[in-house]
Amino acid sequence: xxxxxxxxxxxxxxxxxxxxxxxxxxxxxxxxxxxxxxxxxxxxxxxxxxxxxxxxxxxxxxxxxxxxxxxxxxxxxxxxxxxxxxxxxxxxxxxxxxxxxxxxxxxxxxxxxxxxxxxxxxxxxxxxxxxxxxxxxxxxxxxxxxxxxxxxxxxxxxxxxxxxxxxxxxxxxxxxxxxxxxxxxxxxxxxxxxxxxxxxxxxxxxxxxxxxxxxxxxxxxxxxxxxxxxxxxxxxxxxxxxxxxxxxxxxxxxxxxxxxxxxxxxxxxxxxxxxxxxxxxxxxxxxxxxxxxxxxxxxxxxxxxxxxxxxxxxxxxxxxxxxxxxxxxxxxxxxxxx
Numbered sequence: 001x002x003x004x005x006x007x008x009x010x011x012x013x014x015x016x017x018x019x020x021x022x023x024x025x026x027x028x029x030x031x032x033x034x035x036x037x038x039x040x041x042x043x044x045x046x047x048x049x050x051x052x053x054x055x056x057x058x059x060x061x062x063x064x065x066x067x068x069x070x071x072x073x074x075x076x077x078x079x080x081x082x083x084x085x086x087x088x089x090x091x092x093x094x095x096x097x098x099x100x101x102x103x104x105x106x107x108x109x110x111x112x113x114x115x116x117x118x119x120x121x122x123x124x125x126x127x128x129x130x131x132x133x134x135x136x137x138x139x140x141x142x143x144x145x146x147x148x149x150x151x152x153x154x155x156x157x158x159x160x161x162x163x164x165x166x167x168x169x170x171x172x173x174x175x176x177x178x179x180x181x182x183x184x185x186x187x188x189x190x191x192x193x194x195x196x197x198x199x200x201x202x203x204x205x206x207x208x209x210x211x212x213x214x215x216x217x218x219x220x221x222x223x224x225x226x227x228x229x230x231x232x233x234x235x236x237x238x239x240x241x242x243x244x245x246x247x248x249x250x251x252x253x254x255x256x257x258x259x260x261x262x263x264x265x266x267x268x269x270x271x272x273x274x275x276x277x278x279x280x281x282x283x284x285x286x287x288x289x290x291x292x293x294x295x296x297x298x299x300x301x302x303x304x305x306x307x308x309x310x311x312x313x314x315x316x317x318x319x320x321x322x323x324x325x326x327x328x329x330x331x332x333x334x335x336x337x338x
Contacts, residue, residue: 001025001032003042003063012066013051014114016233017308021046021064028068028089030177034147036065045144047175049088052115052235053123054335055315057308067118069177072098083137083182088118088175092125100212105188106135106181108215109197112222114229114236118176121152122166123333124159128218129194133159135181141166141174149177162240162333190214196221225295233302234293238315239273239330252326273322273330274298280321290314312336 007024010016023042027033037045044062048054069087072095076083082104086095092115096107109130121139125132138153158165166174188211192198200217201209209217227234244252246267253259262270277283277297284294289306292314293299300311315332322330 001036007064009048009051009056009060009064012048012064013054013056014229014233015055015235015302015308015311016229017056017302017306017311019056019308020059022059022061023063024066025063026066026068028070030069030142030149033065033067033069033142033175033177036063037142037144037147039063049118050091050114050116052229053119053333054337055235055308055311055332056337057312058338060337065175067116067175069118075180077185080186081182081184083180085178085180086117087178088116090117091115092117092120096215099183100215103211104183104185105190105211106183108211109191109194109218111215111218112226117179121157121159121164121176121179123162124157124164126162128197128221129191131159133157135183137180137182139176139179141170141176144173144175150174161243192217225293226299227293227295227301232293233304233306234299235334237273237298237333238300239277239298239318240333241270241273242276242328242330243268243270244328245269248328252328256326271328272298276322276326276328276330277318280318280325282318282321287314292318308337312338 004024007021008018009021010018025036042063046060046062046064047067048064049067068089070089071087073085075085093112095117096111099107109128113125113127120132133154136154138151140149140151142149190209192214197217200220201213206213243264249269260272260275264270274297282292283297285292288310289303290310291301291303293301300314302311319330322328
């Protein structure tokens with residue numbers, strides 16, 4: 001086990017923010033993880049995985065533990081379904097591609113989401129009408145204080161829209177080490193009615209899509225409007241789509257009948273945050289090296305040397321303008337490290 005000092009985290013976060021870790025260690029096994037947690041010489045510890053859902057605004061004065069636990073294994077299989085266990089350090093999109101190669105359905109709508117498997121339950125990742133909770137069985141997580149492994153089933157995770165127990169009462173208490181998912185082997189349920197998936201399939205002349213066709217359509221859509229973090233630093237969608245009450249919605253839609261929306265359960269409505277931001281004039285705007293992507297207003301970008309504080313200042317400016325114009329508060333989806 002090699003602990004390094006003063007390591008740049010620029011290549012460990014998809015925003016490409018150049019901050020330093022006071023100490024740094026790669027974690028490749030569960031026993032090693034337990035041993036590192038026990039190290040009294042490094043009382044402050046910080047977890048980083050794929051670095052895709054965070055904005056670093058300062059140097060990390062702690063032991064940064066880079067979770068690189070690898071492996072995919074079969075837990076249970078029957079005629080119709082398969083349950084797999086995926087270690088936390090596996091890349092999410094590579095897992096989706098692997099599942100399609102096996103003919104397993106359920107992850108196709110979640111193609112090309114950046115990051116690693118271990119962070120997916122934290123915010124219940126979702127895209128194009130599908131969320132992680134739809135295929136989630138359980139996850140294993142190590143208690144940071146005791147080093148013991150605990151299991152969390154779907155109910156225990158308290159999943160919500162981009163939310164879970166790991167963002168609330170269990171925040172900073174556990175390190176997710178593996179995730180179990182249940183996927184279909186046949187009679188796959190396809191979700192093509194959300195976003196532009198049907199249009200994309202139609203453009204390709206596909207009438208009876210396969211799970212691979214749906215994945216290809218999602219990838220085409222995402223690539224057409226979302227920047228590649230390897231080329232332009234970003235964390236995907238920076239803001240959550242706000243969910244508002246019927247009372248608030250009625251006032252909003254009366255003033256702005258042209259606004260897109262999605263009706264949710266229990267008299268709630270989801271308004272696309274990207275539309276709100278675009279209407280406020282931020283789409284494609286650049287403030288130094290911090291900016292809003294030209295094709296998708298929901299994505300904040302680092303054009304090269306923006307600091308985390310500059311990205312955060314832009315985010316707060318956007319929040320203020322949206323609140324002022326629409327009386328709707330939009331919240332960050334990314335984890336901001338202040």
